[in-house]
Amino acid sequence: MTLLDQTLVEEAGKKSALIWVRGPEGPARSLWHVWHDGAACLVGGGPLEQPLEGLGLTDGGTATVSVRSKDKGGRLVVWPARVVELAPHGERWTAAVGELKGKRLNAPDFDTIADRWARECRVLRLEPAGAPVQQPGSMPDDSHAAPPLPTAATTRRRIPAGLPKLLFRKRR
Template sequence: MTLLDHALIEEASKKSGLIWVRGPEGPPRALWHVWHDGAVCIVGGGPLEQPLDGLGLRDGGTATVSVRSKDKGGRLVVWPARVTELAPHGERWETVVGELRGKRLNAPDFPTLSERWARECRVLRLEPAGVPVEKPGAMPDDSQAAAPLPTPATTRRRIPVGLPRLLFRRRRQHGA
């Protein structure tokens, strides 16, 4: 990896509030993170934190990280990562958790956040492990848009037959 590639990955990751992580399993997921000591660091997996299940992120495994541009919001760089799970209360874990605590918004238990993370969550380090797959000047030609995941929640349904009559009658009755 060139120095320019490393600088692009680092700066884009530092400035972006979210990254998209694709593990060996499942669709990519947006995750909040911090850039620390040459890698993206994330926390999750507990009931009060971002979900990591379904991604298949394992210690020693790999992932693909997509980072968006802060000003335009479009995909800026996509890079392969090596996953390292940090052991709770180790020296590196304590340093990373100190950084993550500063970025964690609205934690219900901020004073005891580190203890809860040690008990219930996983702290992962995603370190660049090769040249970027996509970067400025080397982006795919197609949109890369993914189809939405199936869900029972919807806002698009047929309007009930009597609804327009009901709405217009109400408007006339109120003098509108």
């Protein structure tokens, strides 16, 4: 990887709060992360954290990471990654968790979150493992659009018949 490629991957990773990760299994999934020590660090797999199931991310495995542009929101760079699972309470785990803890929004147990992550979750590092597959000047022409994954959170139903009267009634 050239210095320019490395800089592009690192700057894009630092500025974007979300990355799209495609493991050996399943479709790509958006995950929040922090850029720390030359890699995208993320936490997940527990009941209160982002799901990692179905991606096939294993220690020593590979993944493909897509990062969007903070300015325009479109895909900026896609790079191959090597997955490293950090052992709980190790030196690298503690440093990564310190960064992740500061970015975890609305944690119900902020003071003891590191202990919960050590018990229930996985902390992963996605380290760049080669030159970017896509970058400015070498983007594909197709959109890469995909239908949303099925979820139980979908609540699309007909609106109640009386709701328009409540919303659009004239105030006196």
